Amino acid sequence: MTNVLNLQNSNAEDQTAVLMRIKAKLDAKEVTSAQLAREISSSPATVSQILNGKYQADATAIVTKLAKWLTRNEEKKSSPVVNPGFVMTTTAKQIMDDMTYAQISESIVVIYGASGVGKSEALREYKRNNNNVWHVTASPSRSSLTECLYELAMELDMEQAPRRKGPLSRVIRKRLMGTEGLIVIDEADHLDYPTLEELRILQEETGVGMVLVGNNRVYTQLTGGRRNEDFARLFSRIAKKRGIHKTKVADVKAIGDAWNVSGDKERALMQKISERPGGLRLLTKTLKLAAMFCKGELITEKALRAAFNELENND
Structure with missing residues (x-):
């Protein structure tokens, strides 16, 4: 031979x-x-x-x-394909470093930008790995001052908290004193000025860190055309700002490594999917469905494309 x-x-x-x-x-x-x-x-x-x-x-x-x-x-x-769960991407590390800074320095950090770049996943992972981190999500029904404070009280395990904003603010302030904790408000773009101002005062009085997270509007609320004297006072308290406006190529690579997807064609398709609205969120959903199609085998370009098409076309 x-x-x-x-x-x-x-x-x-x-x-x-x-x-x-x-x-x-x-x-x-x-x-x-x-x-x-x-x-x-x-x-x-x-x-x-x-x-x-x-x-x-x-x-x-x-x-x-x-x-x-x-x-x-x-x-x-x-090494059959399994969902790796949270993936420490470059963006996730930046966000978690910003959260560490806010907690250690007892200051306010604003993280804002595009949807689907991994902000919320990084917030949850930081909470899982650190003590005294309280994570609440604002929404249209929880955007008023009283509702936002009550949501925070529930996160603080204050089941008997009062429902009026004055007493509610006082018991939360007492609970937070000396904790060296971190308050994280996701979807903070839903909050109005009185609520943001109350949170600023609460942060200053208790010495906890605070992270406000949302889309570009959360930053516009603090700057932009509405930067009058009141908003300028709030803006001046922000110690650090992080704008994340698109998915990083390095993030897609890290996710590909975690899912054991290594082929050039598969990686190129993953990158294209990540550039669609929804970014990494859409990519992760696509990978989960593709993994189901592959039944434990390595994810192929064909499976990725079929999964993406199924998610994007409901008929």
């Missing part, structure tokens, strides 16, 4: 071992010769000739591809 394969500058025994392992896979019907040829970007005829010792040219490059295929095949068996 050595003469037929023309194994120049290589270990003939190693390459013979590779071919024997490939034959065993084919004999066990773990893979077809046609599928194998596709996965190493070769022709079925070439693979057949090499395996049968009839290939007349230097087969080193093809045997090297077959060796890589064997390695990947074993990795697939030992």
Whole structure:
């Protein structure tokens, strides 16, 4: 076989071992010769000739591809695709560093920008890994001063908190004193000026850190055309601002690594999906559905595309 394969500058025994392992896979019907040829970007005829010792040219490059295929095949068996959960992306680390700064320095940080870049996931992960972090989400029904304070009281486990804003503010202030904690308000763009001002005063009086998170509107509320004397007072208390306006390429790479998606075509499609409205949120949903399609096997471009199409088209 050595003469037929023309194994120049290589270990003939190693390459013979590779071919024997490939034959065993084919004999066990773990893979077809046609599928194998596709996965190493070769022709079925070439693979057949090499395996049968009839290939007349230097087969080193093809045997090297077959060796890589064997390695990947074993990795697939030992590492079935599972949802990795939270992924520490570049953006997530920036957000969590900002939250650490707010908590340690007892100051206000504003994080704002595009939807679906991983802000909320990073907030939840920080809370899971740190003490005295209270995370509430504002909404149209919880945007008034009283409702926002009551939501915070529930997060502080104050089940018997009063419902009037004066007494409510006082008991929350007492609860927060000396905690060295962090208040996180997600979707803060829903909050009006009186609520934001109350939160500012609460933060200053108790010495806790505070992070206001939302879309670009949360920043516009503090600056923009409405920056009168009252808003200027609030704006001056903000120690740090983080604008995140699009998904980072590095974030998509980190998610691909976590999901064990390594092919160039798969990565390119992931990047395109991440650039759609919803960003990383849409990408993660697509990966979860694609993983279901693949039933534990590595996620393919075909599965990714099918999952994306199904999520985007409801008919």
